[in-house]
Amino acid sequence: MSLLSDARNILSKDPAARSLVEVVLLYPGFKILVYHRIAHWLYQRRRFFLARWVSQRGRRKTGIEIHPGAKIGSGLFIDHGMGIVIGETTEIGDNCTIYHQVTLGGTGKDTGKRHPTIGDNVLIGAGASVLGPVLIGSNTRIAAGSVVLTCLPERVTAAGVPAHIVSVDGERVHPSDDLDQRNIPDLLARRLREIDSRLQALEGDKTDSEQ
Ligand SMILES: CC(C)(COP(=O)(O)OP(=O)(O)OC[C@H]1O[C@@H](n2cnc3c(N)ncnc32)[C@H](O)[C@@H]1OP(=O)(O)O)[C@@H](O)C(=O)NCCC(=O)NCCS
DSSP states (O other), rough: OOOOHHHHHHHHTTTOOOOOHHHHOOHHHHHHHHHOOOOOOOOHHOHHHHHHHHHHHHHHHHHEETTTTOOTTTOOOSSSSSSEEEOOOOOOOOOOOOEETTTEEOSSOSSSOOSSSEOOSSSEOOOOEEEEEEETTTOOETTTTTTOOOOOTEEEEEEEETEEEEETTEEETTTOOOOOOOOOOHHHHHHHHHHHHHHHHHHHHHHHHHO
């Protein structure tokens, strides 16, 4: 994705943004993407000191610290910036939104891959922390101020400290519901299984009528 697309993406997602020029010149969420692209390019070529230097310059200008090693997909919208920390082994998918004071960090207990992996279209609310090498499924929303310490499946909303799933696919989960928070079923896989069994039933009907 080009820098122009990054700027257009921010303009389309922020109702407060008035023009492309405003985004390019004044938005920390745009500036840090420019710095990170350069820093990540240097990091991939093992120019670690230079990469760090670029990312630290970006941090001074925007208040957003993204380690040069972090892998970031296209269409990331960082709103407001300031106080955001994204660790070295973090991976972020496409079209995610991150508000101010979000930490995608380590717990201090893991080595190697020690930061989160975030799917596509994930929203991480202001002040939320996602800690450790956890997986956050696509289209999931993390409420402002939450602390996420475990993996989250696709299409859920999680809130609280530590975060718990409060809704699945837009449907509210109540504390009395018997939901296994750690082994919540994969909804997409469940739908595919349903479609698969209906297809098999239809094929069975077709074979019966042919005989
Ligand atoms: C989580 C969020 C995305 C809403 O998602 P949602 O699926 O529509 O959730 P709902 O609003 O239906 O709330 C579901 C439950 O979670 C609770 N909840 C929502 N946000 C919460 C939060 N930040 N912390 C704790 N609980 C929260 C609600 O109170 C509700 O519980 P209740 O029914 O017992 O009252 C939204 O609340 C949020 O936090 N967005 C982040 C926005 C942000 O950071 N803005 C900064 C702009 S500068």
